[in-house]
Amino acid sequence: xxxxxxxxxxxxxxxxxxxxxxxxxxxxxxxxxxxxxxxxxxxxxxxxxxxxxxxxxxxxxxxxxxxxxxxxxxxxxxxxxxxxxxxxxxxxxxxxxxxxxxxxxxxxxxxxxxxxxxxxxxxxxxxxx
Amino acid sequence: xxxxxxxxxxxxxxxxxxxxxxxxxxxxxxxxxxxxxxxxxxxxxxxxxxxxxxxxxxxxxxxxxxxxxxxxxxxxxxxxxxxxxxxxxxxxxxxxxxxxxxxxxxxxxxxxxxxxxxxxxxxxxxxxxxxxxxxxxxx
Numbered sequence: 343x344x345x346x347x348x349x350x351x352x353x354x355x356x357x358x359x360x361x362x363x364x365x366x367x368x369x370x371x372x373x374x375x376x377x378x379x380x381x382x383x384x385x386x387x388x389x390x391x392x393x394x395x396x397x398x399x400x401x402x403x404x405x406x407x408x409x410x411x412x413x414x415x416x417x418x419x420x421x422x423x424x425x426x427x428x429x430x431x432x433x434x435x436x437x438x439x440x441x442x443x444x445x446x447x448x449x450x451x452x453x454x455x456x457x458x459x460x461x462x463x464x465x466x467x468x469x470x471x
Numbered sequence: 472x473x474x475x476x477x478x479x480x481x482x483x484x485x486x487x488x489x490x491x492x493x494x495x496x497x498x499x500x501x502x503x504x505x506x507x508x509x510x511x512x513x514x515x516x517x518x519x520x521x522x523x524x525x526x527x528x529x530x531x532x533x534x535x536x537x538x539x540x541x542x543x544x545x546x547x548x549x550x551x552x553x554x555x556x557x558x559x560x561x562x563x564x565x566x567x568x569x570x571x572x573x574x575x576x577x578x579x580x581x582x583x584x585x586x587x588x589x590x591x592x593x594x595x596x597x598x599x600x601x602x603x604x605x606x607x608x609x610x
Binding site: 354383393396411415425426427428441442443444446447 | 503507509533535537538539540543545572573574575576602604606608
């Protein structure tokens with residue numbers, strides 16, 4: 343009993359601090375490049391396992407400065423992308439469209455606004471949780 | 472910590488004197504299986520469409536009006552989205568919200584096993600027919 347009392351007193355002097363767990367959801371950023379034909383569109387699907395914002399950046403077109411449509415939505419069963427929101431924009435460094443989303447399957451789409459006279463190479467990046 | 476204290480503490484731990492439990496084992500959360508249903512169609516002005524589905528397990532059902540488009544362009548119009556039970560030739564909604572599109576479910580409802588329906592209605596007068604897409608997730 344005496345030994346246990348000494349031990350209890352000794353252990354009471356010791357403080358152990360567990361590191362505080364912090365949530366750190368990494369953003370996943372993916373780029374894809376393709377060519378947009380006049381009157382056409384291109385989409386890319388992805389899955390969110392954590393809720394959070396989806397941001398799409400039209401990073402470049404060749405030539406630069408050509409506005410096209412950029413949208414975010416959900417993939418239909420036929421593979422097309424049903425858009426929830428879209429913008430008409432030229433390429434830039436900042437995300438042109440950012441939308442809060444729950445977990446699940448989503449898609450990003452770019453499309454001709456009806457103004458392309460020739461195929462347009464482009465690059466977009468999709469940032470999400 | 473001094474060497475003597477460390478030795479005493481080790482002895483006490485062996486005797487259970489420090490009162491620290493051995494750790495709490497937590498069972499991993501069971502991951503429930505969910506089903507995702509997509510409903511897409513054309514909604515005429517002032518019209519209603521509904522779709523039925525079956526729950527084989529009780530749980531939470533979410534409905535998301537994800538998209539409303541006209542000629543491929545997203546539209547800002549609000550529609551009434553509802554969850555309910557098939558009744559006659561329609562869907563009697565037990566919960567309904569007038570909402571624009573979102574990628575976050577607008578309706579979340581707990582339901583027992585049974586047959587249910589999701590309903591979409593134009594109550595405000597669309598300027599023309601539009602294509603909608605609804606996502607329902609259920610147990």
